Amino acid sequence: MRSDNPGSVENLFDAVAQNYDPLNDVFSFGLHRVWKRQLLIWLQPVDGESWLDLCCGTGDLALALARCVRPNGSVLGIDSAEQPLSIAKKRALNASWLPISWQKGDALDTGLSSNQFDGAVMAYGLRNLADPSLGLKELRRLLKKSGRAGILDFNRTEEGSLSAQFQRLYLRRFVVPVAAQVGFREHYAYLEESLKRFPNGSVQESLALEAGFEAVSYRTLAGGQMGALLLQA
Numbered sequence: 001m002r003s004d005n006p007g008s009v010e011n012l013f014d015a016v017a018q019n020y021d022p023l024n025d026v027f028s029f030g031l032h033r034v035w036k037r038q039l040l041i042w043l044q045p046v047d048g049e050s051w052l053d054l055c056c057g058t059g060d061l062a063l064a065l066a067r068c069v070r071p072n073g074s075v076l077g078i079d080s081a082e083q084p085l086s087i088a089k090k091r092a093l094n095a096s097w098l099p100i101s102w103q104k105g106d107a108l109d110t111g112l113s114s115n116q117f118d119g120a121v122m123a124y125g126l127r128n129l130a131d132p133s134l135g136l137k138e139l140r141r142l143l144k145k146s147g148r149a150g151i152l153d154f155n156r157t158e159e160g161s162l163s164a165q166f167q168r169l170y171l172r173r174f175v176v177p178v179a180a181q182v183g184f185r186e187h188y189a190y191l192e193e194s195l196k197r198f199p200n201g202s203v204q205e206s207l208a209l210e211a212g213f214e215a216v217s218y219r220t221l222a223g224g225q226m227g228a229l230l231l232q233a
C-alpha cells in the first residue's frame with residue numbers, strides 16, 4: 001500500500017471505517033482527543049468563522065470545530081473515501097444544530113474557490129497524500145489572507161533516536177498485532193511505511209513556506225511522538 005496510489009489509500013480507509021474510531025481510541029489510549037483539542041486551542045477558531053477539515057475521516061475535528069464557530073460560522077469536512085464520510089454524516093445528525101457540511105473530494109484538488117476559509121485543519125491526512133507539498137499548496141490557496149491552519153500527524157522522529165525506537169516498537173509490537181486481531185494487519189502496517197516517507201517537522205516547515213504560507217511553526221506533542229504544523233497564510 002502506498003500513498004502515491006490514491007485508489008488504494010481510499011480503499012484502505014473505506015475498509016477500516018467501521019473500526020476506525022474504536023481502534024483510534026485503543027491505539028492512542030484516548031489521547032488523540034487531547035491532541036485534537038490542543039490543536040484547536042492553538043488555532044482559536046471563533047464564532048462566525050468559516051473552517052475546513054481536509055481528510056476529515058469520521059469527522060472528529062470537523063464536529064469539534066463546528067462547536068467553536070457556531071452559531072454564525074460554518075465548517076466543511078472533505079474526505080476522498082465514502083465510508084468514513086458516511087459515518088461523519090451520521091454523527092452530525094446527532095448534533096443537527098451544528099453548522100457543518102460534508103463533501104467527497106480530493107485534498108490535492110478540492111475544486112473549491114480560492115481565499116474563502118478563515119482556517120483549516122488536517123489530522124493524520126498529510127502523511128496519506130500522494131504529494132504533501134501539493135496538499136499544502138491547495139490548503140494555502142483555499143485560505144483567506146492571514147487565515148490559519150493546523151496539521152496534526154505522527155512526528156517523523158530522528159533515525160536512531162530513543163523516540164524513533166519507541167515509535168517502531170509501539171507500531172510493530174502494539175498497533176499491528178492489535179489491528180491483526182480484527183483483520184487489519186496490512187492496513188495498519190501501512191502506518192510505519194507511510195511514516196518512512198513522511199517529511200520531518202523542519203522539512204514540513206520549508207514545504208509550507210514554499211507553498212506560500214507567511215508564518216510556519218512545528219510543535220511536538222506526546223513526548224515527541226506526534227507533531228503539529230501551525231500555519232498562517
Ligand SMILES: C[S@@+](CC[C@H](N)C(=O)[O-])C[C@H]1O[C@@H](n2cnc3c(N)ncnc32)[C@H](O)[C@@H]1O
Nearest residue numbers: 013055056057079080081084106107123124128
Ligand atoms: C488517518 S485518517 C484521519 C481521519 C481524521 N482526520 C482523524 O483525525 O480521525 C486519514 C483520512 O484521510 C483521507 N484521505 C486520504 N487521502 C485523501 C485525499 N487525497 N483527499 C481527501 N481525503 C483523503 C482518508 O480517506 C482518511 O479518511
